[in-house]
Amino acid sequence: QVQLVESGGGLVQAGGSLRVSCAASGRTFSNYAMGWFRQTPGKEREFVAAITASGDTTYYADSVKGRFTISRDNAENMVYLQMNSLKPEDTAVYYCAAGRLVGALASARSVNYWGQGTQVTVSL
Numbered sequence: 001q002v003q004l005v006e007s008g009g010g011l012v013q014a015g016g017s018l019r020v021s022c023a024a025s026g027r028t029f030s031n032y033a034m035g036w037f038r039q040t041p042g043k044e045r046e047f048v049a050a051i052t053a054s055g056d057t058t059y060y061a062d063s064v065k066g067r068f069t070i071s072r073d074n075a076e077n078m079v080y081l082q083m084n085s086l087k088p089e090d091t092a093v094y095y096c097a098a099g100r101l102v103g104a105l106a107s108a109r110s111v112n113y114w115g116q117g118t119q120v121t122v123s124l
Helices: none
Strands: 002-007 008-014 018-026 033-039 048-052 058-060 069-072 076-082 092-099 116-124
Touching: 002 092, 018 033, 018 092, 018 116, 033 069, 033 076, 048 069, 048 076, 058 069
Parallel strands: 008 116
Antiparallel strands: 002 018, 018 076, 033 048, 033 092, 048 058, 069 076, 092 116
């Protein structure tokens, strides 16, 4: 089992920045690829970003490419999502996700472990 706990969500104005964090515990963190998804009411959970277990490769949804950066600290069992140039359409609950392979993070259906989510609200 891997337990994931997100933090750092909140309210920010459009154009601003926010960093959300995910603390992992349980099985060996450095064995897992990590990712972030987001969800708004009535919509499916969508992929945002992912990072391989070693941290050497990252992947992003087209909608956030160039604005968001995913990173991890395997010594501290932490994953981060730095969000810059935020837009109102980035408003969502952001979920931390873990997968045995980075390919498992391509879809919400194949994620192995989820956090409880943290709300990010971007106002005009």
